[in-house]
Amino acid sequence: MHLMRILRSYYGKQVILLIDEYDVPLDKANSNGYYDRMVDFLRGFFGGVFKTNPDLYFAVVTGCLRISKESIFTGLNNLKIDTISDERYDKYFGFTDMDVRKILKDYGLSGAYDEIKEWYDGYHFGSADVYCPWDVVSHCDSLLQKPDAKPKLYWDNTSSNGLVKRFIELADVTTRRELEALVAGEVIEKNIVENLTYGELEEDRDHLWSVLYLTGYLTVDKRVEGRNGLTRLAIPNREVREIFVNKIQKWFGENVMRNYQAGIYEVLWNCKAETLGQRIRDILYDTISYHDYHENYYHALLAGLLLNGAYLVKSNYETGAGRSDISIEDERGRRAVIIETKRSREYEDLEKDSEEALKQIQDREYAWPFQRKKYQVIAYGISFEGKECCVKVKQL
Numbered sequence: 323m324h325l326m327r328i329l330r331s332y333y334g335k336q337v338i339l340l341i342d343e344y345d346v347p348l349d350k351a352n353s354n355g356y357y358d359r360m361v362d363f364l365r366g367f368f369g370g371v372f373k374t375n376p377d378l379y380f381a382v383v384t385g386c387l388r389i390s391k392e393s394i395f396t397g398l399n400n401l402k403i404d405t406i407s408d409e410r411y412d413k414y415f416g417f418t419d420m421d422v423r424k425i426l427k428d429y430g431l432s433g434a435y436d437e438i439k440e441w442y443d444g445y446h447f448g449s450a451d452v453y454c455p456w457d458v459v460s461h462c463d464s465l466l467q468k469p470d471a472k473p474k475l476y477w478d479n480t481s482s483n484g485l486v487k488r489f490i491e492l493a494d495v496t497t498r499r500e501l502e503a504l505v506a507g508e509v510i511e512k513n514i515v516e517n518l519t520y521g522e523l524e525e526d527r528d529h530l531w532s533v534l535y536l537t538g539y540l541t542v543d544k545r546v547e548g549r550n551g552l553t554r555l556a557i558p559n560r561e562v563r564e565i566f567v568n569k570i571q572k573w574f575g576e577n578v579m580r581n582y583q584a585g586i587y588e589v590l591w592n593c594k595a596e597t598l599g600q601r602i603r604d605i606l607y608d609t610i611s612y613h614d615y616h617e618n619y620y621h622a623l624l625a626g627l628l629l630n631g632a633y634l635v636k637s638n639y640e641t642g643a644g645r646s647d648i649s650i651e652d653e654r655g656r657r658a659v660i661i662e663t664k665r666s667r668e669y670e671d672l673e674k675d676s677e678e679a680l681k682q683i684q685d686r687e688y689a690w691p692f693q694r695k696k697y698q699v700i701a702y703g704i705s706f707e708g709k710e711c712c713v714k715v716k717q718l
Contacts, residue, residue, distance in 0.1 A: 336377055336379035337378055337379060338379050338381070338382075339371065339378060339380075339381040339382075340381070340382050341381065341382070341384070342384050342385075343384065343386075344383050344384065344385040345386055345387050346385075347360055347364065348360055348361070348364070348387075349520060351520075352520040386533075386537045387519065387520065387536060388403065388405050388516045388517055388518070388536070405516050405536075406445075406447040406536070407514075407542075408448050409448035409449050409450075410448075411448075412447045412448025412449060412450035412452075413447075413448075413450040413452060415445075415450075415452055416445055416447070416452030416453050416454055417452060417454075417455045417458055418450065418451070418452055418453075419439075419443070419451065419453075421453075422438065422439075422443075422453050422458055423435065425458065425462060426438070426462070429462055429465075429466060431465050431466075434461070434462075434465055437473060438453070438461060438473075439453075440559065441457070441461075441561045442454050442457035442458055442461070442473075442559055442561055443558075443559055444541060444557075444558030444559035444562075445538070445558050445559075446543070446544050446558075447541075454477060454538070454561075456476060456477060457476045457477055457561060460474070460476040461473060461474070473561065475565055475568075476561070477538070477561060477562070477565070478569070493527070493530065494527065495607075495608070497527065497530065498609070504540070504555070504556065504557050504566070505557065505563060505566050505567060507556075507557075508556075509543045509554050509555065510531075510554075510555050510556075511549060511552040511553065511554050511555070512528070512531040512532075512552060513528070513552055513553070514532050514553045514555075515529065515532045516532065516536065518532060518533075518536075531555065534555075535553070535555060538558075538562070539557070539562055540555040540556065540558070541555070541556060541557075541558040542554065542556075543555065543556040578605055578609050579605070579626055579627055581608075582601055582604065582605050582627065583627060586598075586601065586627060586628065587628075587632075587633070589601065590628075590700070590702075591652075591657065591700070593715045593717065595702070595713040595714060595715040596713070598702070598713050598715075599712065599713035602623075602624075602704070602711050602713070603709065603711055605623065605627065606623075606708075606709040606710075620663050620665065620704075620706045620711075621637070621647055621648070621663050624648055624661060624663065624704070625637045625648055628648065632652075633650050633651060633652050634650070634651040634653065635648065635649075635650050636648070636649045636650075636651075646660050646661070646662060646683065646688040647661055647662050647663050648660070648661040649661075649688070649692075651692070656695075656696065656697050656698065657697055657698040657699070657700070658692040658697045658700070659699075659700045659701075659702065660683050660688050660689055660692075660699065660701050660702070660718075661701075661702045662679040662680070662682050662688075662701075662702070662703055662704070663679060663704050663705070663706065664676065664678060664679045664704070664706070665705070665706050666705045666706065666707040667707075669707050669708075669710060671705070671707070672705045672706075672710060672711070672712035673705075673714075674705075675703075675705035675712070676703040676704060676705040676712040676713060676714040677703060677714055678705075679702075679703030679705060679714070680701055680702075680703035680714050680716055681703075682703075683701045683703065683718075684718070688701075689718045693718070698717070699718040700715065700718070701715065701716045701717075701718050702714070702715050703716075
């Protein structure tokens with residue numbers, strides 16, 4: 323209040339107040355257990371700034387969640403609220419196609435138009451189609467410094483990440499499959515609730531879709547109207563899809579791994595190939611797939627599952643006449659496990675490929691460094707096809 327009066331006395335006019343991301347303190351408070359105290363503080367703070375302030379000409383407040391009557395703005399009856407679903411300011415939430423073409427032309431970067439459109443366009447707000455302005459400006463800056471610069475995930479470290487991560491931990495199998503469909507380019511239909519407060523978010527698992535929409539991870543697909551008042555949602559562009567693949571898949575994986583790590587080493591040391599195979603299949607069915615599995619994905623999944631402070635786990639470790647995919651050493655128990663993985667082209671190839679993985683361990687003498695130390699060595703050949711696997715085991 324005192325600062326605003328100083329500004330008014332200096333400029334001789336009333337003050338215009340701009341507040342960006344007003345709800346970030348509420349998100350942090352909700353994550354750390356002092357949400358009610360933060361609500362009380364901000365309610366009093368904003369009440370004084372907006373309602374009883376003679377020096378205020380007008381204010382603009384932005385945030386991920388819509389200003390709600392139950393929230394920190396209780397008592398203010400002169401608010402004009404516009405969301406990304408409204409049309410009044412729709413084109414001001416981002417750059418229009420005309421804006422982007424002009425920016426690129428002004429900076430001599432018109433050749434980058436198609437790439438920028440693929441990566442950073444795709445948002446539908448109100449009745450306008452817009453690009454993410456931060457991404458466009460950031461990539462133009464990169465291109466001016468380095469003409470062959472590749473698109474980046476400029477939006478990756480958004481403040482909404484923590485909120486989305488908490489919802490991922492609550493997701494069920496149906497939610498995971500719907501996220502998988504979105505990444506594959508499909509559209510889902512959901513009921514969007516815009517009038518949410520942070521205190522209400524986690525009351526319903528389905529609020530995830532509203533949060534993903536309000537924070538920019540999803541946008542409205544207007545090609546076909548949703549049924550029965552539902553909103554058709556899609557991933558807006560390549561940048562956000564990459565974030566889904568890289569970050570949200572990782573969060574799902576971490577959450578699922580915690581449920582399956584218990585007892586995994588008892589299975590390994592006791593050569594329970596069938597049990598290990600079922601454990602791995604359960605993990606694959608509980609995580610998100612993106613229809614583009616590759617051998618490195620399975621390798622990383624196993625490495626994450628087997629990380630354990632009690633044993634020395636190495637990935638792509640040079641041993642014998644090559645590099646084993648994963649090796650596990652139990653120095654105290656004088657024993658080791660060697661794992662080789664294969665990606666099968668067809669389901670019918672799973673057994674053959676797992677046998678081939680076992681043969682590779684033997685032919686390339688991956689066990690030799692452990693055998694010369696008189697370790698008990700167990701070899702696993704594991705083949706994958708989609709969400710299926712085949713596990714073969716042999717003591718060397």
